[in-house]
Amino acid sequence: MKNKLILALLFCCSFHNLSGQDIQSPSPWFTVNEVLPRVWVIDDHKAVNIYLVIGTDSALLIDTGMGAADLFTQVRKLTAKPLIVVNTHGHGDHAGADYQFSKIYIHAADSSDARACNLPESRANAAKNMLRSAVPQPADTYKKKEIHPKFVAVKDGYIFDLGDRHIQVIETPGHTPGSICLLDKGKKLLFSGDNDNTAVWLFLPDCTPLSVYYKTLQKLSGRLSEFDLLLPGHGIPKKNDFILDQVECVKSILNHTCVSEPYETFAGKAQLCKYGQASVAYNPDNL
Numbered sequence: 001m002k003n004k005l006i007l008a009l010l011f012c013c014s015f016h017n018l019s020g021q022d023i024q025s026p027s028p029w030f031t032v033n034e035v036l037p038r039v040w041v042i043d044d045h046k047a048v049n050i051y052l053v054i055g056t057d058s059a060l061l062i063d064t065g066m067g068a069a070d071l072f073t074q075v076r077k078l079t080a081k082p083l084i085v086v087n088t089h090g091h092g093d094h095a096g097a098d099y100q101f102s103k104i105y106i107h108a109a110d111s112s113d114a115r116a117c118n119l120p121e122s123r124a125n126a127a128k129n130m131l132r133s134a135v136p137q138p139a140d141t142y143k144k145k146e147i148h149p150k151f152v153a154v155k156d157g158y159i160f161d162l163g164d165r166h167i168q169v170i171e172t173p174g175h176t177p178g179s180i181c182l183l184d185k186g187k188k189l190l191f192s193g194d195n196d197n198t199a200v201w202l203f204l205p206d207c208t209p210l211s212v213y214y215k216t217l218q219k220l221s222g223r224l225s226e227f228d229l230l231l232p233g234h235g236i237p238k239k240n241d242f243i244l245d246q247v248e249c250v251k252s253i254l255n256h257t258c259v260s261e262p263y264e265t266f267a268g269k270a271q272l273c274k275y276g277q278a279s280v281a282y283n284p285d286n287l
C-alpha cells in the first residue's frame, strides 16, 4: 500500500515540469522535476536520468549525463549547497559531463572509461548515437573552461554524508565491472544506474559475464527490505520487486530455458530475454 502511494505521488509529480524557470530559452535542454522531497530528476534531453539528492549540509549529484549541455549551471539553479558528484558507472551517457566538475567519485574499475568518454570525439560520438546529433540552445551551452576532474575511487559500503541523508555505495558489477548503486537507507531509495533499467544491456564488450550480473541481482534481492523504490538511469521509477523479475530472467538465460529473440541497437547485436517486467539483452558467448 505504501509502495502504491509513493508510486502514485511520483507519477503525479512527474507531470509538474519545473524547468520553465528559464523563460529566455524556448526549449530548455534539461527537464527538471522534484519527484520526491529534495530528490530532483534532471532529464538530459530524454536520453538519461541524472539525480540530485539534497541534504541539510551538502548535495549529491548522481551521474552527469551526456555532456552536451551546461549541467553545472542547471545544478546550481537547484541548489547552492556544497556539491559531491558520483558516477554510477563510466559510460558516456552517465559520465559525459564530468569535465564540468573538479572531483568525481567512481568505482576504480570504471574510472578509465569515464575519463575516455569525456574526450571531445567520444562526446561527439555519444551525441550522434543517443541524441541524434541534437545540440543545445546557446543559453544551455557550457561556456566555461573544461576541467580534467580528479577521480576518487569508492568501494562497497562507502557512505556519502549529506547531513540528514546518508547514501551508501553498493557494488553491482554486471553492466560494467565498476557499476555501483546508491542506497538512501533513510528514505528507502535505490539509485540504480543501468543495473535495473526495463531492458538492461549485458552484451557490450565491457560487460562482465552474465553469471557475475546474476550474483549482483541475487545480492540486491536479499536487500529488498532496505529500499522501496528503484530510481534507474533510464525510464521511470520502479517498485523494488522488479529485481525479482530480473533474477528470474537471468536465471532462465543461464539455465538455457529462456526463449530469446534477436535484439539490435547502435551498440551492436544481442539476444533479448524477457521475464515479467524485466528484459536483459545479452551475449550468448559471455555467460
Ligand SMILES: [Zn+2]
Residues within 6 Å of the ligand: 089, 091, 094, 175, 194
Ligand atoms: Zn551504461
